[in-house]
Amino acid sequence: MTSQENRRITDLGTLKAIAHPLRMRLYRNLFVARTATASQLAEQVDEAVSLVSYHLRKLAEHGLIEEAEAQSSDGRERWWRPTSYGVTIRDEDIRSSPELAAAGDAVGRTVNEQRAELHRRFLDERLTWSDAWRSASISSEWLPRLTAAELAALNKELDAVCEKYDRIARAAEAAGDTEGRENVAVHLHGFPYRP
Incomplete structure (x- = not known):
């Protein structure tokens, strides 16, 4: 299983x-x-x-x-x-x-x-x-100045949000609710860099 x-x-x-x-x-x-x-x-x-x-x-x-x-x-x-x-x-x-x-x-x-x-x-x-899918799609970039601990906390929160929506979708699919559902890719990168 x-x-x-x-x-x-x-x-x-x-x-x-x-x-x-x-x-x-x-x-x-x-x-x-x-x-x-x-x-x-x-x-x-x-x-x-x-x-x-x-x-x-x-x-x-x-x-x-x-x-x-x-x-x-x-x-x-x-x-x-x-x-x-x-x-x-x-x-x-x-x-x-x-x-x-x-x-x-x-x-x-x-x-x-x-x-x-x-x-x-x-x-x-x-x-x-x-139009609905094009409007719903996202592509954004944020350039905050964080500490390593803040980035780790941000990562944990973002993971929790994505997991929440994935589990909601899986439960809905298991119940037979597939109307309007598409595969969605959410890619997040958070890493330090120097300009």
């Missing part, structure tokens, strides 16, 4: 597994779908089913996904689901080892590239969305 908590990744093997760009896309698509087969995911990422199956098995080896109950009567299909609500990589878990830090950075770069691609695709397709 999928855990309602985030999975905290602390080992090198799992970091390397999720850092792979195709595996990250598969994990994200599986997270959105809740359950899916290799064939369904292969269609979404435009890759061969055999390649997708291989990468799904690698994600499963590291406990990031697991087999799910079949959603159809075709016994040949293997269904997958995430093992947790999401994944978390914390600096304090990887900073003691150069290998862990490098793998954590690789995950961060993969995630950032894929997030940027999602946003680029929205910008390219923006006019295909309704």
